Amino acid sequence: MTRRFWVYIEQENGKPHQVSWELLGVARRLVQDIEDELQKSGDTAVVEGILVGHNVESVAREALHYGADTVYYVDDPAVKHYLNKPYTTVVTELVKKYQPEVMLVGATTLGRDLAGSVATSVGTGLTADTTHLAMGSPKEGEKKLLMATRPAFGGNVIATILCRNHRPQMATVRPRVFSMPERLAEPRGQIVREPIAITPDMVNAEIVEFLTDKASTVNIEYADVIVAGGRGLGNPKGFELIKQLADELGGVVGASRACVDAHWIGYEHQVGQTGKTVRPKLYIAAGISGAIQHKVGMQESDFILAINRDPNAPIFEVATLGIVGDLYEVIPALIREIRARKEAKHG
Amino acid sequence: MFHALVSIKQVPDTTNIRIDPETNNLIRQGVPTILNPYDAHAVAAAVEWKRKLGGKVTVITMGPASAVTSLRECIEMGADRAILISDRKFAGADTWATSYVLSEVIKAVHAQEPVDLVFFGKQAIDGDTAQVGPGVAVRLDLPIVTYAVKIHEVDLQNRKVVIERKTESRNEVIRTSLPAALTCEKEIAEIPYASLPDLVYSLRYEPELWTTEGPITFDPSQLGLRGSPTTVFKTGTPEKHKGGEVIKTAELGVENAVKTALDKILAAEGMASLLGVAK
Numbered sequence A: 001m002t003r004r005f006w007v008y009i010e011q012e013n014g015k016p017h018q019v020s021w022e023l024l025g026v027a028r029r030l031v032q033d034i035e036d037e038l039q040k041s042g043d044t045a046v047v048e049g050i051l052v053g054h055n056v057e058s059v060a061r062e063a064l065h066y067g068a069d070t071v072y073y074v075d076d077p078a079v080k081h082y083l084n085k086p087y088t089t090v091v092t093e094l095v096k097k098y099q100p101e102v103m104l105v106g107a108t109t110l111g112r113d114l115a116g117s118v119a120t121s122v123g124t125g126l127t128a129d130t131t132h133l134a135m136g137s138p139k140e141g142e143k144k145l146l147m148a149t150r151p152a153f154g155g156n157v158i159a160t161i162l163c164r165n166h167r168p169q170m171a172t173v174r175p176r177v178f179s180m181p182e183r184l185a186e187p188r189g190q191i192v193r194e195p196i197a198i199t200p201d202m203v204n205a206e207i208v209e210f211l212t213d214k215a216s217t218v219n220i221e222y223a224d225v226i227v228a229g230g231r232g233l234g235n236p237k238g239f240e241l242i243k244q245l246a247d248e249l250g251g252v253v254g255a256s257r258a259c260v261d262a263h264w265i266g267y268e269h270q271v272g273q274t275g276k277t278v279r280p281k282l283y284i285a286a287g288i289s290g291a292i293q294h295k296v297g298m299q300e301s302d303f304i305l306a307i308n309r310d311p312n313a314p315i316f317e318v319a320t321l322g323i324v325g326d327l328y329e330v331i332p333a334l335i336r337e338i339r340a341r342k343e344a345k346h347g
Numbered sequence B: 001m002f003h004a005l006v007s008i009k010q011v012p013d014t015t016n017i018r019i020d021p022e023t024n025n026l027i028r029q030g031v032p033t034i035l036n037p038y039d040a041h042a043v044a045a046a047v048e049w050k051r052k053l054g055g056k057v058t059v060i061t062m063g064p065a066s067a068v069t070s071l072r073e074c075i076e077m078g079a080d081r082a083i084l085i086s087d088r089k090f091a092g093a094d095t096w097a098t099s100y101v102l103s104e105v106i107k108a109v110h111a112q113e114p115v116d117l118v119f120f121g122k123q124a125i126d127g128d129t130a131q132v133g134p135g136v137a138v139r140l141d142l143p144i145v146t147y148a149v150k151i152h153e154v155d156l157q158n159r160k161v162v163i164e165r166k167t168e169s170r171n172e173v174i175r176t177s178l179p180a181a182l183t184c185e186k187e188i189a190e191i192p193y194a195s196l197p198d199l200v201y202s203l204r205y206e207p208e209l210w211t212t213e214g215p216i217t218f219d220p221s222q223l224g225l226r227g228s229p230t231t232v233f234k235t236g237t238p239e240k241h242k243g244g245e246v247i248k249t250a251e252l253g254v255e256n257a258v259k260t261a262l263d264k265i266l267a268a269e270g271m272a273s274l275l276g277v278a279k
C-alpha cells in the first residue's frame, strides 16, 4: 500500500506561494514519523503535490525541488485564476482518485477558501490554522493519526484535533509557522499531468476585474527584518519613528493589533494570531506588551529585540534581548548609532 | 423583492478570556458573549441592500438559548425575521456538522421564501476557522465569494451579483449568479445606528425556535459530536518561553544600552551583512 501525504501547491499568476514549500517540508517530516510503521508493514509513503492552473509547469518543477515525489498537475485555461467551484471540483476528483491519507493546505485566503470547500465535498474533517503537526498514536499500539494542534479561544488554549474515521485528514497551516525545507539541486520526482476536463457546469463565477490594492503590496510575512510598534507609541505619529528605524535596517514595519484597531496603521501590518505570522531574522518590538496573541505571530523569529518601559512586560519572555527603557529615547539613539557605524564603514 | 439570509453566531468575547494562573484552566465564568463582530457587519450589509432594493432580511443561528440576545441585536439593526436553531442534540458540532444543520435550515427557509444572498461572517472569533461558509455553500451548491469587502451590484432582474473580495495580493471583482453566498470582512458595511422603531421592536421580538422536533427533520447521524469527523484529542496551554538577557537604560544610560544592544545583535550570525552595518 502507498500512504500518500499531500500538499496543495498554491499559485497566483504563476507565482507559487512559499507556504507550499514549507508544507512539503512538513509532509516529509510526517512521513518520517511513521517510519516504524512502514518498516513493519512493508508499506511505502510518498509526499505529493497537487497543482491547478494554466501554464504553470515551472511551479510544478519547483515543487519537485522542494521534495515532492510526484506533482499531479491539472492544466486548463479555465482554471488560470483561482475560483472556488472549479478548483474545488478538480481537487475533490483527485482526492477521490488517489485517496491520500493526509492533505495540507496553506491557511491563506485562497487556501482556506479551497480547503473548507474540498473537505465538505469529500466529506472529511478539517482542522484550521494549525501550528504543530505530527503523526502519532492516540493510544499505544493504535495506528498513527495526524495530530493537528492549533490555538483556540484567542490563543489562550491549544487544542490537538484528530480526524479518526474520515480521509484525508485535512489541515490548513499558516505561512511562516514552519521553516523552509532545503532546495534539492537534483530532484528525482515526476510531474503527472491529470487530464481532468473543466466543463462549463464547473464554473459558476467569473472574475471581471483585478484591482491592485496598494496597501496589500506590503508583505511583512516574508521580510527578513521587521520593526514593529505597539500602543506604547502613544500616537499614530510614532510609526514615523518606527519606519525610520525599519528603513535604516532595510526592514518593514509591523504592528500590534491595538494600533491597527486604533487606525494608527493598516491591517496588513498586523502581526499575531489574527494578523500575520512572521519569522524574520530580526524582529524589533517597541512599545508592545507581548500579549499571547501577538507572541504566537512572532516568537519563532531568529533574534527578537524588545524595547519596553515595563520590566515585567511579557514580551521579555520571548525576547532574545530586552531593553527596559523609553522607546522615544532608545530608538532615536539606536538610529544615530546605526548611522554612525555605517558612516565609519564607508568613510 | 430582495431576500437576504444571514447566518450569525454568538461567541465568547475572546478579548476577555483569562487563564487561571494556578490551574492553567480557561476561566469561562463571567466571560461575556457577543454577536461575532464579522457577522454584525454581514447583517449591516444585508440590511443596507434590503433598504436599497426593498425586501427582507432573515437571520439564523445555531446555538444555546442565550443566543436570542444576539438575534435581537440583528433585529435591532434592521433584520425582519430571526430563527434560533437550538437543541441539545446539536451540541459539540464541528464545522462539518454545523454546516449540515445550517444548510438544512437555509433550504427550508428558501422553500418558504426564495433567498437571493446568504451572508456569513469571514470567521467566528472563537474558533477562527472560516470553514462554515464554504461548507454550507458546497452543500447547497451555491457560488461563494469569501473575504468579501464590497457588494458592487445586486441585479435581481438578471439574477446577477457583483462582489469584490480580498486575496493576499490584490482585490478581485467577481460576478456570479443569484442565489449566491458570501463571507464578509468588516469593510463590507458600517454598523448602523438602530432606529427607534427597530429598537423598540427588537426588545419584544421573540425568535422562532427550531429544534430536532421540527419544523424540519434532520438526519440524527449528522448531528453534534456524533456527526463531527473531527474530535478534540487534548487541550493544553501554550508553552512558556524563557526570555534572554535584559539591559536597562536606567542602569547603563541610553547611549551605552543602545551600543551594547547593537553589538549583541550584530554578533548573531549573518546579521552584520543582512543589516549592512559593520560589527
Ligand SMILES: Cc1cc2nc3c(=O)[nH]c(=O)nc-3n(C[C@H](O)[C@H](O)[C@H](O)COP(=O)(O)OP(=O)(O)OC[C@H]3O[C@@H](n4cnc5c(N)ncnc54)[C@H](O)[C@@H]3O)c2cc1C
Residues within 6 Å of the ligand: A153, A154, A155, A229, A230, A231, A232, A233, A255, A256, A257, A258, A259, A270, A271, A272, A273, A274, A275, A276, A286, A287, A288, A289, A290, A291, A292, A293, A294, A297, A307, A308, A309, A310, A313, A325, A326, A327, A328, B014, B015, B016, B125
Ligand atoms: C482573539 C484575539 C486575537 C488577537 N489577535 C492579535 C493579533 O493578531 N496581534 C496582536 O498584536 N494582538 C492581538 N490581540 C490583542 C492582544 O491581546 C493585545 O491586546 C495587543 O497585542 C496589545 O497591543 P500592545 O502590546 O501594542 O498594547 P498594550 O498591551 O497596551 O502594550 C503597550 C506596551 O507599551 C509599553 N510602553 C508604553 N509607553 C512606552 C514607551 N514610551 N516606551 C517603551 N514602552 C512603552 C507599555 O509598558 C506596554 O507594555 C488579539 C486578541 C484577541 C482576543
Ligand SMILES: Nc1ncnc2c1ncn2[C@@H]1O[C@H](COP(=O)(O)O)[C@@H](O)[C@H]1O
Residues within 6 Å of the ligand: B007, B008, B009, B036, B038, B039, B060, B061, B062, B063, B095, B098, B102, B119, B120, B121, B122, B123, B124, B125, B127, B128, B129, B130, B131, B132, B133
Ligand atoms: N453555530 C452557528 N450558527 C450560525 N452561523 C454560524 C455558526 N457557526 C459559524 N457560523 C457562520 O459561519 C461563519 C464562519 O464561522 P467559522 O467557520 O466558525 O469561523 C460565522 O461568521 C457565521 O456567519
